[in-house]
Amino acid sequence: MWQSKKWQGKNRWRGVGRAATAVVAGLVILAVPGPASAKGEPDEATIQRVVSDFARNAGYPGIAVAISKGDQVLYTGGYGKDSSGAAVTATTPMPAASVSKSFTALAVMQLVEARKVTLDAPVRDYLPDFRISDSRGEQITVRDLLNQTSGITDSTLPEKSLPQPDSLAGAMTRAHDATLAVDPGTKYSYTNTNYHLAARLVEAVAGEPFADYLRRHVFEPIGMRATVTIDQTPRDLPRDVRKGFVYAYGVPIPVTEPKRFVNGSDGVVTTAADLAKWLIVHSNAGRAANGTQPVSASSIAAMHTSSDQRWTYGMGWNVDQKGRVRHSGVWFTYTAEQLLLPGGYGIAVIGNSGIGLVNEGIGSLADELATLVTGGEPSPGVPVRLIVDLTLAGLTLLSVFLGVRNLRRTRAWAERLTGRPSWRLVLRLLPRLIPLALLTVLPDLLGGIVGGGRDLTFVQLCYYSVALVTWAAVAALMNVSVLITRVVALAHLRRSADSPVTRDVFAQIAPR
Structure with missing residues (x-):
C-alpha cells in the first residue's frame, strides 16, 4: 500500500482520528487458542473477548495476535477467518507490512556492530552507484535512511505512482530521479524509498540477496522459521498467503493486493508465533528466547530512540505520545502493529483488512491489549x-x-x-x-x-x-x-x- 504525531509514518494513511472502525454484519469471530497465559496475566478468554469485540466493531474478518513479556511468550492466537474460509491461527502467514522496517534496521545495525557500516557515513561509501537528481544527495548518510531524514519524500519521488521495480537494485536505480525536499538530516519525512535503499545497502555490503541475509542472520537465529521477505506484490507472495480484504458498506470484500515493490520497507510475511519471538528480542535487550543475541542491547536502544528532538522516529521504530515504542504497518489489504511497553511487554497484531477512511488500521487493538495486560479495562469502540x-x-x-x-x-x-x-x-x-x-x-x-x-x-x-x-x-x-x-x-x-x-x-x- 499509510508515533507521536498523527499520520507519522504509515499511520499517515490511517484516517482521521483514533476511533475504532466498522462493523461487519453477521460476522462470527472464532478464536484459535494459543499457549496458556502466565500466572497473573490476562487469560485466553479475556484476550479473546477484547480481540473479537474489536474485530466485530472494526470490520476485520481475521486477526492474529502475539503477546510477550521479557523472554516469555504469554500468548499467540488467531481469530476469525481468511478469505478462503480457513480459520486464522497463530501460524497463519500474513504480511507485516511496514513493521518490516524494524527488521531492515536491525540488519543494518548488525553490519554496524560488525564494523562493516558506519551510521554517519555517506550512503555512497557503500553504494557507489547511488545517486539522485540533486547534488545534496551525496550528503545522505546511512542514519538518514533509517531515521527517514534523507530529504527524499513521496512528493520528490512518488514511489507508488512510478513503475514498480523488480529488485532492490532496480529500486535504487529508480531513485536516481529523486530530488530532495530539504537538506539531509534536517527534517523527518516518511517514505518507503529510504528503506528500499537501506535494504539494498545491506545486500551490497553483505554480498548476498537481502532475503537470504535476513533468513540467515535474523529469522533463523531467533527461530522465526515461518518468516520470509518478498520483493513485489502480489507476484512474490507465498502461495499460502490468502487475499486480504477491503471494506465497503459493512461488507469485507476479498481482493488482490495491488502491484507494489515492498522489499526492505514492507515485504516481511510472518506469523503471530514468529512475531512473538521478534518482540522478545526487542523487549529483552537484544536477546532472543532461545538465547541467541542477533544484536546488542545498545543497538536495540538506538533503534528505539530518536536521534533528534525534532522528530520521534528512531530506526525502524517510533515513539508514541505516551512514550511507548511502536511501528505500524499498512497494506491496502492488510494492516499490522507492533508495540513495546515499559515493563517488558510486547504486543503484535495483524489484521486481514486494509486501511481505509477513518480506519487507522489495527493499532487501536494493540492499544486495547496494552491496557488489558497492564491491568486496565479496554473500552470497546464504536462502528x-x-x-x-x-x-x-x-x-x-x-x-x-x-x-x-x-x-x-x-x-x-x-x-x-x-x-x-x-x-x-x-x-x-x-x-x-x-x-x-x-x-x-x-x-x-x-x-x-x-x-x-x-x-x-x-x-x-x-x-x-x-x-x-x-x-x-x-x-x-x-x-x-x-x-x-x-x-x-x-x-x-x-x-x-x-x-x-x-x-x-x-x-x-x-x-x-
Whole structure:
C-alpha cells in the first residue's frame, strides 16, 4: 500500500482520528487458542473477548495476535477467518507490512556492530552507484535512511505512482530521479524509498540477496522459521498467503493486493508465533528466547530512540505520545502493529483488512491489549467505519436522486434561461464540473492533505475507500450528465428560436 504525531509514518494513511472502525454484519469471530497465559496475566478468554469485540466493531474478518513479556511468550492466537474460509491461527502467514522496517534496521545495525557500516557515513561509501537528481544527495548518510531524514519524500519521488521495480537494485536505480525536499538530516519525512535503499545497502555490503541475509542472520537465529521477505506484490507472495480484504458498506470484500515493490520497507510475511519471538528480542535487550543475541542491547536502544528532538522516529521504530515504542504497518489489504511497553511487554497484531477512511488500521487493538495486560479495562469502540460508509451511501443515493430530478427538468430549465447571455449561462453551468474535478484530484487531496504528503494512485484510492470513490464518481457522472443535456437543450432551443418559422412559437413557450 499509510508515533507521536498523527499520520507519522504509515499511520499517515490511517484516517482521521483514533476511533475504532466498522462493523461487519453477521460476522462470527472464532478464536484459535494459543499457549496458556502466565500466572497473573490476562487469560485466553479475556484476550479473546477484547480481540473479537474489536474485530466485530472494526470490520476485520481475521486477526492474529502475539503477546510477550521479557523472554516469555504469554500468548499467540488467531481469530476469525481468511478469505478462503480457513480459520486464522497463530501460524497463519500474513504480511507485516511496514513493521518490516524494524527488521531492515536491525540488519543494518548488525553490519554496524560488525564494523562493516558506519551510521554517519555517506550512503555512497557503500553504494557507489547511488545517486539522485540533486547534488545534496551525496550528503545522505546511512542514519538518514533509517531515521527517514534523507530529504527524499513521496512528493520528490512518488514511489507508488512510478513503475514498480523488480529488485532492490532496480529500486535504487529508480531513485536516481529523486530530488530532495530539504537538506539531509534536517527534517523527518516518511517514505518507503529510504528503506528500499537501506535494504539494498545491506545486500551490497553483505554480498548476498537481502532475503537470504535476513533468513540467515535474523529469522533463523531467533527461530522465526515461518518468516520470509518478498520483493513485489502480489507476484512474490507465498502461495499460502490468502487475499486480504477491503471494506465497503459493512461488507469485507476479498481482493488482490495491488502491484507494489515492498522489499526492505514492507515485504516481511510472518506469523503471530514468529512475531512473538521478534518482540522478545526487542523487549529483552537484544536477546532472543532461545538465547541467541542477533544484536546488542545498545543497538536495540538506538533503534528505539530518536536521534533528534525534532522528530520521534528512531530506526525502524517510533515513539508514541505516551512514550511507548511502536511501528505500524499498512497494506491496502492488510494492516499490522507492533508495540513495546515499559515493563517488558510486547504486543503484535495483524489484521486481514486494509486501511481505509477513518480506519487507522489495527493499532487501536494493540492499544486495547496494552491496557488489558497492564491491568486496565479496554473500552470497546464504536462502528465508525460502518457509520461513515453508510453516510457515504446516503450521499450517493442523494446524488442519484438530485441528478435524475435535474435531468427530467432539463427542458424546463433551458426554456426558462435560453434568453440569457451566454456568459451568465456558462457561470451557471461551470459548478457542475466541480464533482468531476474533485474526483480527478481526490488521490492528491487524500495523500497530500490527509496523508501528510504520501503518494497514492487512483487505483489504490479505490482500495482505500470504495464508498468515497463511489460517491465521488456518481456525483461527477450525474453532474456532467446534467451539464451536457442542458447545453444540448439550450443549443436546440436557440436554433429553434432563430428560425423564422418557430420564432413566434418559441416566444410563447419561453416564459413558461
